[in-house]
Amino acid sequence: MLSKSLIAKFAEIAGKNVWTEQEDLMCYAYDASFGEMCVPEIVVKPETTEQVCSIVKLCCEESIPLVTRGAGTNLSGGTLPVNGGCVLLTTGLNKILEINTEDMYAVVQSGVVTSDLALAVSAKGLLYPPDPGSMKMSTIGGNVAENAGGLRALKYGVTGDYVMGTKFFDMEGNAVISGGKTVKMVTGFNLSGLMVSSEGLLGVMTEHTLKLVPQPQSSRSMLVIYDDLMKASVTVSEIIGARITPATLELMDRFTIKTVEEAAKIGLPTDADGLLLIEVDGHPAAVEDEYAKVKSICEKQGGKVHVAETPEERDRLWEARRKALSSLARLKPTLILEDATVPRSRIPEMMQCIKDITSKYSLTVGTFGHAGDGNLHPTILTDKRNTEEMLRVEKAIDEIFASALKLEGTISGEHGIGSAKAKYLESEVGAGTIRFMKKLKNGLDPKNLLNPHKMGL
Amino acid sequence: MLSKSLIAKFAEIAGKNVWTEQEDLMCYAYDASFGEMCVPEIVVKPETTEQVCSIVKLCCEESIPLVTRGAGTNLSGGTLPVNGGCVLLTTGLNKILEINTEDMYAVVQSGVVTSDLALAVSAKGLLYPPDPGSMKMSTIGGNVAENAGGLRALKYGVTGDYVMGTKFFDMEGNAVISGGKTVKMVTGFNLSGLMVSSEGLLGVMTEHTLKLVPQPQSSRSMLVIYDDLMKASVTVSEIIGARITPATLELMDRFTIKTVEEAAKIGLPTDADGLLLIEVDGHPAAVEDEYAKVKSICEKQGGKVHVAETPEERDRLWEARRKALSSLARLKPTLILEDATVPRSRIPEMMQCIKDITSKYSLTVGTFGHAGDGNLHPTILTDKRNTEEMLRVEKAIDEIFASALKLEGTISGEHGIGSAKAKYLESEVGAGTIRFMKKLKNGLDPKNLLNPHKMGL
Structure with missing residues (x-):
């Protein structure tokens, strides 16, 4: 707990944009990751850069841990104030x-x-x-x-x-x-x-x-339906291999399709084993060429191609993809969204690994994601109060990460390390890199006040 | 001078790829910048990463400054061993x-x-x-x-x-x-x-x-000749403003054109005041569209457009551009190549500034460069033994940098800071950034052995 005189100093800087009541603090004790509750001691929302500077200096003088937070949509525990201290909201700097x-x-x-x-x-x-x-x-x-x-x-x-x-x-x-x-x-x-x-x-x-x-002059969006998810993932590698770079190349498995359809009633084919959402964009002639090539590659793998004919139809397709996470989140109390990523040609192998591992541990999993980037989101649905299942979840995650590294991939394509993946970092980057990161951090923040203990630092 | 026992330790690591004789060391006392001679004490060329590791450790233990050098084509004094010490050549690691x-x-x-x-x-x-x-x-x-x-x-x-x-x-x-x-x-x-x-x-x-x-499927290269350099620079801004992104958009002034033509006999129009070299690439239909638009913009500004009809003609155009620096270098003993860069729409203003400043100080200057990036190379030809002229050169460079910063640009678009621009760095980034850079450097290299004193650190 911060002393009254210290709280007054924060109030001097940021006026009424300072919170210290438990019910306010609780709002900043979580982010969008599966993490333990971490309650800060004070929350402050500066509205000018001068206020930011004063808050930073105050935290430095008083050795108060300082966690910067935007909207808290982080998926790796990046904004959890694991050491308490001050949460600095950037939402007042919104110009x-x-x-x-x-x-x-x-x-x-x-x-x-x-x-x-x-x-x-x-x-x-x-x-x-x-x-x-x-x-x-x-x-x-x-x-x-x-x-x-x-x-x-x-x-x-x-x-x-x-x-x-x-x-x-x-x-x-x-x-x-x-x-x-x-x-x-x-x-x-x-x-x-x-x-x-x-x-x-x-x-x-x-x-x-x-x-x-x-802005691209032209674009074309398509939904491609497969009766075998593996054929969808092979399609992804073949499109990239044909030197075509779609703007978007997303994949969804059967479980995700069904869940999104139940939640959003968009008209997705619930009997499909997998689908791809593809958009090509650019010069109109290039778009037509790429569309024809992509269509032919998809069909060769048995995909049924539906092209969005109107902007509304296009929006509906992308809404389906954007609803994947929230739809899955409705099913069980705890959702663990991973983002292990592999070189793009290894997507079929990685899909197979995820399937094998999650079935070995009898877990409920929806897999979707940016297949074109080699970046899948196997999303495990569980309940963290079920300690027996949580043990299986942990083992499955360990194995998913190990598989990604074996395929020359990474444990995180886009969600970051934060507190959630800190323990896995060294397995990817090695001890020398961790030492270098520690020296870097120590040189710039010798008291270790800025978002302490994240990335294991 | 390093002791014999220390030299022997280097030889233990890198065998015969160790040089300590004055005539060998002299080869590494310069780079492609206008800088003072800086003779290292030892030059070593490792051929394995294990050797690199051992050399680094030896330099650390013995507190020997360590300068890594590739081909030495650096234009900002980045590879000058200003503190003596060891030059580590990377040219043995060439796989x-x-x-x-x-x-x-x-x-x-x-x-x-x-x-x-x-x-x-x-x-x-x-x-x-x-x-x-x-x-x-x-x-x-x-x-x-x-x-x-x-x-x-x-x-x-x-x-x-x-x-x-x-x-x-x-x-x-x-x-x-x-x-x-x-x-x-x-x-x-x-x-x-x-x-x-x-x-x-x-x-x-x-x-x-x-x-x-x-690889792009198609491309078109063109040479555009102007009787007024300012119109060439306005063309650059207009092409970018029309949302066209050529692969290349290079500019040359009258002095550079004449000098390149004298040196290389490529057939450039020596009576032109300025020229643009433009290449658009991509999907064939996009290339034709962009070519037509670019041509029309150039002609609106009075440019005469010549399209390269064969691969040989295309190669000759780009050879002209690539010969700019070496051709200018033949004229006088000392060449100072700058790379102040501005937001692209400010190119006409920057061209005018360079013209005004170099004429005010009566300097011999050829200007060419990556106009499409806002990155010009005003190249001052002088003789560093002429101390009176060198004073004028220095004043002109000060003013060119100040103009670039006033136009929201930078003192270096692509050559770096090294030793040549160290004294200008703070004027661009401010004292806080310099302090941050020093803490970063100190945290990672507390003895300041890695390329010491560059960037003013």
């Missing part, structure tokens, strides 16, 4: 400062909601491509801190690919500026690159300069 | 370890020559896009350490955009692994991002996993 259509960039504060930016950019005839599943709630700052992916990552890349510059405060309250408004810039260390996927451990970000791109 | 056409990546050692990789990749039907001007000599390790740009950066991005993973040794000799073979990966800090443009200050890189892309 889009500039959308430059000539030089195609946007400057936004960290608390801007991703879809708000996407809409504002789209209204000006441009595209901000990163579209994480949580984009209607998630903030740009959180997206950068986690290097969020999304449905369009296959062709357009992830959040980090759009970060041209970042402003942040380090743990001493120094204002750090990295990158900027030019498409090329090599002045000093690549600090905006370092802040990407830094998970709140290295500084408190306040502002981001983000690359925008022209 | 292309894997080219994976299915998952589209290459794994290469740091000493691989950029164009060797480009050719090997091209032979397999894929493209490694980054093509720095020095690619026939430069190494991949150097390209990553400097985040090298190139002619294709406008559409395809710079070296850093292709780094999926990097292996390196930190100053204690820890093996650090970051990133890997999947297109998405967020396991721990973005260390491969941090190593991009780290200029040898944070570790000794040995291996890189690089993204490859499909």
Whole structure:
């Protein structure tokens, strides 16, 4: 518990945007991950960068752990205040400062909601491509801190690919500026690159300069239905192998299809074993060519191709995909969403591994995800009060991660390490990397106050 | 001077690949920048990563400054051993370890020559896009350490955009692994991002996993001649403003055109005030569309458009551009090549600034460069023994940098800071960023042995 005089200091900085009552604190004791409750001691919502700077300095002087939080949609425990301390909400810093259509960039504060930016950019005839599943709630700052992916990552890349510059405060309250408004810039260390996927451990970000791109002239969305999920996953490898890069290439297994259909009544084929959702975009002639090639590859594998003929039909298809997580979440009290990722050609092998492992441990699993990126989301439905089942869940996750690494993949494609995956990190990167990360963290935050203990640091 | 026993320890590690004679050391006392002679005490060329590790550990134990060097084509003094010590050549680590056409990546050692990789990749039907001007000599390790740009950066991005993973040794000799073979990966800090443009200050890189892309199906190159350079630069902004992204969009001023033509006899129009070299690529229909639009924009500004009709003609055009630097270098003993960069729409203003400043100080200047990126290369020809002129040169450079910053640009688009631009860095990034960089460097290399004093650190 913080002393009254300390709380008063926070109030001096942020006025009424300071919370210390238990019922308020509880709201920030969880994120979207499967994690234990971690109650902070104080929550503060600065509305100016000067306030951010003062809060950081106060936490530093008083050695208070400081956890930066956007919308809390994190899936790896990244925003859980495991050491208590202060939760700094970025949602008060929610201004889009500039959308430059000539030089195609946007400057936004960290608390801007991703879809708000996407809409504002789209209204000006441009595209901000990163579209994480949580984009209607998630903030740009959180997206950068986690290097969020999304449905369009296959062709357009992830959040980090759009970060041209970042402003942040380090743990001493120094204002750090990295990158900027030019498409090329090599002045000093690549600090905006370092802040990407830094998970709140290295500084408190306040502002981001983000690359925008022209909107595609044309696109085509299709739903492809398979009576055998493995044929869907082989299709994915064959499309990539044919040098076609769709904007989106998503997969859903039978269980997910059924669950989404029950929840959302979109008209999905509940008797299918798997489906692909594919969108190609670009120049109209290129789109027609790619569509024809993709269709032929799908049909060769036995897929039945349905093309969205209207914008409404297209929206309905993508709604189906975006509802996957929330639909699955309705079924059981605890949902564990993983994001092990493999090189794209290994998708069929990884699908088989997930199937074998989850059936070996008799678990309820829906698998969907960004198959085109090699990034699947096996989603385990369970109840954390069922300790016997939780043991099986843990074993299955261990084996899924081990399989991904064996296939030259990674334990996390887009959700990050946070507290949820900290214990697995060394198995992927080795002891030398962990030592290097510790030295890096220690050099920049010697008191270990910034989101302590995440990534095992 | 190193002791005999210390030299023997180096020889124990690297056998005959150790040099300590003055005439050998002199070969590594310069790079391609305008810098003072800096003679190392020892040069060593490891041929295995184990040897690299042992050399790093030896330097750490004995507190010997360690400068990693590829081909020495650096333009900012990045590889000058300003504190003497050991120069570690990466050229003995020159194996292309894997080219994976299915998952589209290459794994290469740091000493691989950029164009060797480009050719090997091209032979397999894929493209490694980054093509720095020095690619026939430069190494991949150097390209990553400097985040090298190139002619294709406008559409395809710079070296850093292709780094999926990097292996390196930190100053204690820890093996650090970051990133890997999947297109998405967020396991721990973005260390491969941090190593991009780290200029040898944070570790000794040995291996890189690089993204490859499909080759474009079609392309069109054109030469556009202007009787007024300003109209060429307005054309650049208009092409970008029309949402067209050519693969390449290069500019040359009258002085550079004349100099290249005198040196290379390619048939350039020596009476032109400026020219643009433009290539559009992609799907054949998109190429034809973009070509028609680009042609019309050029002609609206009074440009005369010549399209390369054969592959030979195309090669001749790009040879003209690639010869710009070497042709200018023939004219005077000292060449100072700058790379101040501005947001693309500010190119006409920046062109005017360069013209005004260099004429104010009566300097001989050829300007060419990646206009589409906002990245110009005003190249000052002088003689460093002429101290009076050198004072004017210095003032002109100060003013060029100040102009770039005023236009929301940067002092370095692609050459890095090294020793040449260290004194300008703070004017761009501010004191807080410098402090952060110092803490970062100190945490990872407390003895300041890795390429000491570069970036002012």
